[in-house]
Each structure stands twice: as structure tokens, then as C-alpha cells.
Amino acid sequence: MKPQKKVLIDSRWAGNTGIGRLYQEVIKYAPDEASCAYVKSKMGLGSLLTPLMLGEEIKKSTADVFYSPSFMPPAFSKTPFIFTVHDLMHLFYYSRLHKIYYEQVIARLAPKAKKIITVSHFSKSQLVELLHIPEDLIRVIYNGVDSHFLANEEEYESARPYFLYVGNRRKNKNIPAMLTAFAKAKIPNEFMFYLSGKTDPELEALIVSLGIQKRVRFLGFIEEQDLPKLYKGAHATLFVSLMEGFGLPIIESMASGTPVLTSNTSALPEVAGGAALCVDPQNVTAIALGIEQLVNDEVFYVDCVAKGFQRAQEFNWEKTAAETWETILS
Template identity: 30%
Template sequence: MTRISMPTPSLNVAVSAKAFTSNLGGNTSYARSIYGQLEHLGVKPHLLTPPQPQWTGIRRKVLYTAAESFMWPRRSSCHDMDVLHYPTDTGALVPSVAPIVATVHGVEDAPVPGLKRSLWKKFWLARVRRLLKVADTVITVSRHSAMEIEAAFGYPSSRIHVIPHGVAHDRFHPDSSRDASVIGHLGLPERFVFYLGNLDPRKNAHLLAQAINDPLLASFDVQLVVAGGSFLGSEALERSLHADPRVKHLGQVPDEWVAPLMRAADAYVLPSAHEGFGMPVLEAMACGTPAIVSDRAALPEVAGDAGRVVSELTGCGIAKALHSVLADEDYAAEIAERGIERASRFTWEESAARHYEIFESVSQRR
């Protein structure tokens, strides 16, 4: 019997444009990927931007905060919206005329060093707490993040929808036949370990730099390639990376470089102390590159049995994990194959379909 597919009803979703117009790392990848697929399902995204488009820097950030917090929830035009979606952890501080869906990617509970970062985090946590109070539904990206949200804010994990990220399999795959034309001009080392992420101290890029200089790895003539933008308080780390002869710091790289860099690396390493998900881990796996991750937060959940998990978060501990991959080609090939298979289970199509179900359900509560 032929199944007749019914047209998907259209939904009008107002969404903060912050993640679409700025590079917010994983949050930007999430927002762009989800809405790229949601449009195929009949979602009409209406990107919300604050006034004064000529303003930049801190003034633009302040405008976004004010608009997200107070302006858009009460905006008369949102009466015509089925859903108001905040995809980057923070958002409304007051109830909205349209149902609110909030995506909260994770909540790190460890203290942070430095007065500026400490004040920033307290402000951020206060905004997340208030958003949870006014949101109709909450989405997060891992079971671990759901437990963090419950522990930090008392928000029941049973009321949180856990929807893992997907992988852009058209970009992240093992075929490297065209990569030389994209990254051949970078002068990359013959053998290197790759780190992709901003230079937030919690991600421990400094430990990875220590590991690459450990005598245990001396015989492999392997270097470290770092691709990631600055973070509040990362100036000293950036100076250290630039001064290290075994480290090539590329800074923030274009999207089209990421997959070729993943494929060219001997291993991808994310020794982070906290990740709500860790999207680059799956992307590296999809490229057929062995992934090494810390045993913290959601990273073991994402890597599953397809990654090398490190419990000793020191330069020496990371060096030992790298040695196990670099010294044993059979082991490296085994976890690479497991990684490809595991990454294949994560698709943006599936993630978007689950978002659509939530948007549709919330819109019917009006």
C-alpha cells in the first residue's frame, strides 16, 4: 500500500538572531543547523534583531540583552507568532505574549577565576534562572545537562526535553580527496593533534600544550594545531601558544576549514572540564579521526564507546592517552571506525523533527 505523506502545517517562530549574526561557537552551529532543517518542515523563522544596527561591540551586546529580556516578549508583532524561541541559554525576563521555548545547553557549577568572569557568570546564571521561570518548555542537549539544570535551578529534569545535536554529514565525512585545495596553504605539520574550540580556560587547551611537549611523545614528532577564538581572560594563554614551537595557533578559522583540519589530524582532543554536549567530538568521529575526551560533564555521554576517555586531566595524563592512539595503528583504526558508526546516529534532520514536535505542541497551548 502506498503511504501518502501529509503536508506539514506551517509554524511561525520568532527567534533571537544573536546566534545567527555572531559566532557563538557551538550555539551558532546549533541555531543555524536546526533552522536550516526546520524550514524544510514548514517552520517560518522570523529573526529578531534589536534597533540601531550600526552599533557594534559592547553597545550591541547591551542592546541584545535589553531586547531579548524585555522588548521582544511584549512586542505586539509576537501576537502573530506561534512560538518565541531563545536558542542560546538566555532570553526573556518577563512573560511573553507568545509561548516561549528556551534552549539551555548546560550549566557549569564550578567557580571561575577572576572578578570579571565571576561577575559575568553570576549575571548569566541569574538570566538563565529567570528564563526558566517564564518559559513554557525547555530543551537541552544531553542527559547530563538536564541533571545540571535540575541541580542548579531546581527545574525538574522530567520537564526538560533532551534533544542531542546532529552532525552535518555532507561536510563531516572521511573523504579527504578535496581537502588540499582548502587547507594546503596553511603549512600544517606532517603529523598533528587538533584542538577546535575557544580559549575558555575550562577547556584546558593549556594542558594539551603541555601534553604535546611531554617526553613521552617526543619520538612521534607530532605537533598541536589549535583553532579557536579568544575568551575573557585568555590573553596569557594565547601568548603562550604563539611562543611554543610545537604549537600552531590558527585563531578562529572559517567553517570550510574545520572538516579538512579534522580529517588531516592524527587525533582530535577535547580535554574540557565542562561541556554541555561537545559537538566537535562527533564531527571528528564522522571524519574518521580518533577522538580523545575528558571524562567530565556530557563528553563521555557523547563519545560513548567510540572515544578514548581521559580521567587524569593533566598534561601527563593527556600525553598517555595520545600515546595510546599514536603508538598503536590498529587501536587508532578501531576507535576511528567506531566513531564513524556512532556519529552516523546523530542527524540534524532527527533533531529538527523533535524540535518541530515541541514547537507544535507548545503553540497549541495558546
């Protein structure tokens, strides 16, 4: 049996988010040679003081290595540390303060890491080009897809066929363009567009102006156990973001046997691997034509189902966790 290593982990990221999902899966598959302890601070995830807090937590610990599933490294550490940068969205779609923080704090601390993990080759290229992090310091480890999506045979009960969007409301998600394209697409009016989360005044105004109030439904918060049947019941998933570091809904939908319309930019074609319909996210007409093709071209649709299901099986959380622990413990 290999000797145990003490690993201090930033557990504040546990929660119902993409990062939270990664954290849960990594912890679930922790090997015997990892003796895990956890950061005790309850400091908010968005606090700019997090690197200082992490430095203090590491100093107080007897850990051999520190691991964080997200982008905040410690400000100082004699202990080797590994952290994950999922994407560089903060440079493009957040506040100016976020941009400065990434460029002046994260970029300066990152080269001190033992290793930086990222979730796609697209994100790795951004880390190298935009933050000037040495390429050999970065390891790409893809996210996984839960076996529940592959095994599920239940469908969400809907009186009408529907397209599905799963995600938050951030600007990069491109929701106004998807709604506009849905309204513009020449498809039967019986088709609905279901979106996770709640609406907001801006989206409501857009929906009214497009005349699709009766064809759009916001589902609110979706429990993890309800996601597989929502994907399974959908005609297709729309995930036409302007930028993503990975894009979990792509492989979750594919694993459910549901085709995906996504973007031809950032990490999305990399994750789709030729098994989704990829379009220009800046072009509403292209998105609308993609929606039409998924409704009207049955041969293409069936091909997407088969290719997507096959592609999804190339991703699993156990592999993600194994590669992560290999990086932490090496």
C-alpha cells in the first residue's frame, strides 16, 4: 500500500454548480492514499481576500499538498498547491474589477503552482495566451458525465414537444439570441422552449416582443435527479453560448439520447467532438436554421442521437477523478 499524503482541500466549492459537481466527484473517488482535510474558513466564494485566507489555512495545516477545484490559488504557500481554472470568462463577461483581479492576482500566483488543471484544450490555450502561464504547468482533464444520464429511460411529461436550455443567465449564455432564433425558426407552433431557472424583466420584454409568450416556459431550479428525464424528454438541447470552458449540458444531453445545437466557438466543438450541430452563436439566422434542421431532417436527427450517445460515453467522472488525484498525489 502506498504511503498516505495529507491533502488540504478547499471544500467551500461544494454546491449545486458545475464546479460543485466536479468537487463532489473528485471527493467521491478519493483514493486510500489521500488523507483529506478541509479548509475551515466560511469566507464567501467571491471574496477578493480568498488567496490570503487560503495562505493562512495552509500555514496552519500539516498538509503535504493543497487542492482547490476552482480558480483561487493561495497568496503564499510553502506547501505545493494545485488548482483548477475552468475558463477565463471573468476577462470577458464580468466586471472590470474581475478582469484586473485575474490579470494582476491570479496570473501572478498561478506560475507558483505545482500544477494547474483546466477542463479543455481551449481553456489551456487561453491560459497560455492571455495570462502567459507556462504551457507545461497546465494539465487538461475533461469533466465527466454521470452514468444516470446514460442509464435513464424516463422522460419528462410534456403535452408538447420542447427544446431545452439548462444553465444560468450570464451574458455569455446568449439566451436572447436563442429565444430570437426560436421565434424565427420555421417550425410548428406546438414546439415549446423550456429553460431552467427564472425569467427576468429583460427576457420577459423580449419574449413579448417576439410574440412567443405561450411557447416559452421557465422551469425554476431543477433538482439534479430530475435533469436526466428533462433531457430525455426534450426534442433537442439548445446550448449556443458565446464562450464556454467546457459545457456540461452538451454531454449530459448526448448521454440522454437527445441531440444538441451548440456553438462553433470556444470549447464547445471540442467537447461535442463532431456529434452535435455547431453554428455561429453571433448569427441568429444560423441558430434558427439549426433549429429547423433538427425538426425537419429526420435522417440527420437520428444520426445526431447515435453519434451523441457514443460521444458521451467517452466522458466519465471516475476517469476525471482518477486523473485529478494522480495530479494531486504525484
